[in-house]
Amino acid sequence: MFDLSLSLIEGNLFLKYNHHHCCLDYHRFTITMPNTEPEEATRENRESNDGSFECNICLDTAKDAVVSMCGHLFCWPCLYQWLETKPQRQVCPVCKALISRDKVTPIYGRGSSRRDPRDTLPPRPPGQRTEPEPHPSTSFPGFGFGDGGFHMSFGIGAFPFGYFSSTIFNFSDNRPAPSPSNPDYLEDALLSKMFFFVAMILLFYLLVA
Amino acid sequence: MASMQKRLQRELKSIQTEPPPGVSINQNSVGSSLTQWIVDMEGASGTLYEGEKFQLQFKFSSKYPFDSPEVTFIGPNIPIHPHVYSNGHICLSILTEDWSPALSVQSVCLSIVSMLSSCTEKKRPPDNSLYVKTCSKNPKKTKWWYHDEKV
Structure with a gap:
């Protein structure tokens, strides 16, 4: 019949009640307590000892x-x-x-x-408690873009694949590119093709098996 | 039990030193067990109850303050108010389902003074005669119907 809830928040008394006729009423009273503390020090003392x-x-x-x-x-x-x-x-x-x-x-x-x-x-x-986020540049040291080149390589974990991890994506490598006239170039190209071929066969084998 | 008495001791001290306006504790009523108090209350000035004196009885169970006190008007003068029955029972939600252990005798007294003060017409609740005939002695056993809560 009479629903009253009361909350005293920082000197403001909120009084809420419901009753038959008017469904919901809010009354807000501001209560000003007489200042009984004569001295600031007394009040501070009291607050630090009790209350707080x-x-x-x-x-x-x-x-x-x-x-x-x-x-x-x-x-x-x-x-x-x-x-x-x-x-x-x-x-x-x-x-x-x-x-x-x-x-x-x-x-x-x-x-x-x-x-x-x-x-x-x-x-x-x-x-x-939450751990602070580690600094991004120290967490992935190999991932910076500031060290002169973008390196990307892929391979399969076993030795031969790791060894010839592809150089196709190796942009802006600092090594001088072999010129076509160089005999090394042919050798390189042959070796590269051969390894590529072996890799493909193994990859195929792995996929089938 | 011990914690209940400790808290009541503190409340008693605080209501003696800083009583809400128009409220005073009846010292003789408080026994050594502190489980029952009588509070004298005066109608606030400028309201319909100005100059009237009432008595409120508080009964505390051993589960206080987790359990609300049983609060009723007693004595010869029961305020005529739409939420106060002629047997002294008070229909006030903080005394039952909206009770909180952060409330106290002081805040309950203040609520009741406010409830009286906001009254615009002195009358009994519409179901007074039926309720008084059928109710339990303990108002906390009444399943109060704060009907308009949903509206």
């Missing part, structure tokens, strides 16, 4: 602290118990944002306690 690191459920300093994606701090045992209480509707107790076991981050202080994790509870979810 209190679990939103037990109101004590958060132990085995976890923080939700929406930024709300809880003891892991407290939050776990709440998530178990309403497994079908897991929302942040403070702001009702969706929340789940995998979406909370544990907070590790330097002097965190070494007391035993509670037997009845699963351990806190682990922190998530």
